[in-house]
Amino acid sequence: MTQEAVEDDQTLIDLRDAGRHYEIGGGTLKALDQVDLTVRAGEFVVILGPSGSGKTTLLNLIGALDTPTEGTVRIGGQDLTEASRAELFALRRHRIGFIFQSFNLFPGLTALENVQFGGNVAGRSDVREAAIEVLGQVGLSDRADHFPHELSGGEQQRVAIARALVAGNPVVLADEPTGELDFHTGVQILELLREVTQTAGAAVLIVTHNRQIARVADRIVELSSGRIQSDRENEPADMADLHW
Ligand SMILES: Nc1ncnc2c1ncn2[C@@H]1O[C@H](COP(=O)(O)OP(=O)(O)OP(=O)(O)O)[C@@H](O)[C@H]1O
Numbered sequence: 001m002t003q004e005a006v007e008d009d010q011t012l013i014d015l016r017d018a019g020r021h022y023e024i025g026g027g028t029l030k031a032l033d034q035v036d037l038t039v040r041a042g043e044f045v046v047i048l049g050p051s052g053s054g055k056t057t058l059l060n061l062i063g064a065l066d067t068p069t070e071g072t073v074r075i076g077g078q079d080l081t082e083a084s085r086a087e088l089f090a091l092r093r094h095r096i097g098f099i100f101q102s103f104n105l106f107p108g109l110t111a112l113e114n115v116q117f118g119g120n121v122a123g124r125s126d127v128r129e130a131a132i133e134v135l136g137q138v139g140l141s142d143r144a145d146h147f148p149h150e151l152s153g154g155e156q157q158r159v160a161i162a163r164a165l166v167a168g169n170p171v172v173l174a175d176e177p178t179g180e181l182d183f184h185t186g187v188q189i190l191e192l193l194r195e196v197t198q199t200a201g202a203a204v205l206i207v208t209h210n211r212q213i214a215r216v217a218d219r220i221v222e223l224s225s226g227r228i229q230s231d232r233e234n235e236p237a238d239m240a241d242l243h244w
């Protein structure tokens with residue numbers, strides 16, 4: 001599906017005919033193929049698709065953690081396929097907040113230290129205060145001194161979310177951010193992520209296979225077998241009307 005290329009100074013993410021192909025077992029596996037996607041500041045986008053449809057692959061390309069084998073990926077106007085390693089590093093530090101599907105917390109750091117790490121990388125000066133505040137926003141003030149192995153799966157997920165948000169970067173990428181959370185906590189996290197689009201004007205992309213979660217978005221992009229099947233505006237549902 002081709003989306004009209006309307007790039008302007010609000011455009012944060014722009015993929016053109018982007019693909020990630022793997023040569024494997026004598027054939028080509030197209031984890032992602034012919035993707036055109038433009039996301040502007042302040043958009044709350046859900047990427048919906050079944051397991052194996054290419055959601056994480058797409059997020060990794062946008063987050064500068066992987067490079068496309070086809071087409072282009074641009075973040076804030078910068079073409080990642082032409083960027084140096086130093087430029088990619090700066091981009092990840094100052095433009096991207098990444099919430100990993102598998103959290104990737106540092107086991108030897110406490111919850112607070114994990115969050116502070118996110119602020120340090122982004123070069124924030126008020127790191128400790130900011131980390132305490134964001135940890136409070138994800139409901140974990142009373143777990144600040146716990147190490148990851150002393151936290152439940154859902155608590156670890158919330159630390160990972162706080163670590164990504166503390167940087168205050170304009171692009172927030174969240175891979176199944178509510179996968180480990182009960183309904184009530186999940187809704188709180190979705191509200192927090194929506195707030196980031198409104199107060200900080202960030203573009204937030206959430207990956208999920210859950211259609212209920214997709215209902216909160218301004219826009220729903222559906223992936224299937226590595227391709228965009230549909231890309232449509234959505235009237236966000238009231239969080240109170242969700243069920244999963
Ligand atoms: N390094 C790799 N080499 C070969 N194939 C890969 C590689 N990484 C991913 N794939 C394949 O690409 C496809 C898309 O994978 P991806 O991880 O993006 O799916 P996903 O939509 O995130 O799935 P899930 O919901 O299970 O997390 C899968 O079929 C996967 O097996």
Ligand SMILES: [Mg+2]
Binds near residue numbers: 175
């Ligand atoms: Mg995935």
